Amino acid sequence: MKTVDIAIVGGGPAGLSAAIAASRLGAKVALVDDNDRLGGQLVKQTHKFFGSKAHYCGTRGMDIAAILEQELRGLPAEILSGTSVVGLYGGRVLALASRERFTRLAFKCLIVATGAAENNLLFENNDLPGVYGAGAVQTLMNVYGVKPGTRVLMVGSGNIGLIVSYQLIQAGIEVAAVVEALPRIGGYHVHAAKLARLGVPILTSHTVLRALGKEEVEGAVICRVGRNLKPLSGSARRLKVDTICLAVGLTPLSELLWQTGCRMVYVSELGGHVAWHNENMQTSLCNIYLAGDVSGIEEASTAMLEGRVAGAHAAAQVIGLNPEAEGVIAGSQAELCAIRKGPFGDKAACGKSRLAECAALPA
Ligand SMILES: Cc1cc2nc3c(=O)[nH]c(=O)nc-3n(C[C@H](O)[C@H](O)[C@H](O)COP(=O)(O)OP(=O)(O)OC[C@H]3O[C@@H](n4cnc5c(N)ncnc54)[C@H](O)[C@@H]3O)c2cc1C
Structure with a gap:
């Protein structure tokens, strides 16, 4: 010893x-x-x-x-x-x-x-392959040079969500949207502006309801949320993605x-x-x-x-x-x-x- x-x-x-x-x-x-x-x-x-x-x-x-x-x-x-x-x-x-x-x-x-x-988030099918924490996505891309997917839904608009979204785009991966449950963007606006200029929608007052797919992620259902952060009925819609990246604290x-x-x-x-x-x-x-x-x-x-x-x-x-x-x-x-x-x-x-x-x- x-x-x-x-x-x-x-x-x-x-x-x-x-x-x-x-x-x-x-x-x-x-x-x-x-x-x-x-x-x-x-x-x-x-x-x-x-x-x-x-x-x-x-x-x-x-x-x-x-x-x-x-x-x-x-x-x-x-x-x-x-x-x-x-x-x-x-x-x-x-x-x-x-x-x-x-x-x-x-x-x-x-x-x-x-x-x-990293924090996890509770939603249906959150254990399907293709649901990652933002740290895991960064490790795959930036340390090992491996693309986690081809089209990503980012959950969370704090600095980590915004920066990792930009890094995904730099790696040639499409970011379908960033959803944020709060009514405002959480991270620095300089990072959000870079995404906006690249045409990535940052949807505030939105969350992920469900991951779609049987063996792996094939899509996601997102919806609007009210002030109490509860889903608003009739607002659900599908996004075609193969990766859901969680940047939720x-x-x-x-x-x-x-x-x-x-x-x-x-x-x-x-x-x-x-x-x-x-x-x-x-x-x-x-x-x-x-x-x-x-x-x-x-x-x-x-x-x-x-x-x-x-x-x-x-x-x-x-x-x-x-x-x-x-x-x-x-x-x-x-x-x-x-x-x-x-x-x-x-x-x-x-x-x-x-x-x-x-x-x-x-x-
Ligand atoms: C996407 C992203 C962007 C960021 N951008 C910025 C920025 O622009 N500016 C800025 O100032 N900060 C930024 N940060 C934040 C910054 O990276 C962290 O705040 C900082 O790394 C925290 O440092 P730390 O030493 O406390 O922990 P960490 O950097 O997490 O280091 C902890 C280490 O301890 C090891 N460890 C844990 N448990 C054990 C154990 N039992 N045995 C042995 N080893 C163990 C871990 O593996 C790790 O290597 C960013 C973070 C992220 C994720």
């Missing part, structure tokens, strides 16, 4: 940034990720990211992953890719499974940066945090159950930290900043607080604050302030 100062689970932007910050400050770090390639969600993002220059705006997500990985490989951190964390024993030991063997990793501090899982992947026994709270603005945490990304158990989408669904920029805060704070806990660690923590916290005060940060800001209110309540 190996022992490290800080074990980090998840090699997306949050975990990579945490590992870089902690390793730079002199802590003995091991980063574990279940994929062979580091970067988490970033490896399938072929588009240029929005945000600020300081957080790689204008750079493709996959290139941001490569930059962070290169930075980490220049530091004395151990990288265990292709390895899943499958359990936690006694609060201080992780069980790891790679293709070859099971091992254990003991830690003084743990940073959970496991990201999020993400839920923090917090199983490992539940297992630690730290305090969990439900905050809808953060995407569901999250571990309660303070501004240092520390949970109710002082040696357990979290960062990125597992702490509330946001973006790569905030994931990187939260990772830096968690990494620097955990490093300070094991090797002692010093001005360098204090600088990383304060600087990243200030940037997080500024992003959440920005035009698109209000939901996360509201969720994080609800967490702060929970601190006053008994566990």
Whole structure:
């Protein structure tokens, strides 16, 4: 069994940034990720990211992953890719499974940066082959170069639904329509405008009722919904598609945090159950930290900043607080604050302030 100062689970932007910050400050770090390639969600993002220059705006997500990985490989951190964390024993030991063997990793501090899982949607025949999550479609197209189908119905008009629709078109796949249950488009209008210019109808106040087909998707029935999001009778119509792509939100992947026994709270603005945490990304158990989408669904920029805060704070806990660690923590916290005060940060800001209110309540 190996022992490290800080074990980090998840090699997306949050975990990579945490590992870089902690390793730079002199802590003995091991980063574990279940994929062979580091970067988490970033490896399938072929588009240029929005945000600020300081957080790689204008750079493709996959290139941001490569930059962070290169930075980490220049530091004395151990990288265990292709390895899943499958359990936690006694609060201080992780069980790891790679293709070859099971091992254990003991830690003084743990940073959970496991990201999020895609939400499913309840409708008739939603288990037919040809119904995918948007993340799976991106992985097929952008990582493996495989087309998921020829004509797609996209469900959900948040940024993920809009961006993946555009990427489908770039891959030579037709997008029949984007349906959105709410009366307005959820994502940035710059992404919606690109689709509109290409003639893709974005149907707000619409949902998918049923997938058609016996062995695989051969079509979809869509309909209008009222204010209560219930289908309006007489509004159903058929679309000829062979793929239905669901982009209907993400839920923090917090199983490992539940297992630690730290305090969990439900905050809808953060995407569901999250571990309660303070501004240092520390949970109710002082040696357990979290960062990125597992702490509330946001973006790569905030994931990187939260990772830096968690990494620097955990490093300070094991090797002692010093001005360098204090600088990383304060600087990243200030940037997080500024992003959440920005035009698109209000939901996360509201969720994080609800967490702060929970601190006053008994566990
Ligand atoms: C289509 C799309 C477009 C986006 N566009 C932008 C954008 O333009 N700008 C922006 O800032 N953000 C964007 N994002 C959001 C951004 O990609 C995510 O917010 C960010 O990747 C979250 O980082 P993370 O490190 O928390 O999680 P992730 O990137 O999800 O990484 C988590 C990692 O942990 C691994 N893992 C999970 N559980 C375990 C386990 N038990 N053992 C080992 N490994 C584990 C996962 O496999 C994964 O590799 C976009 C997302 C999508 C889907």
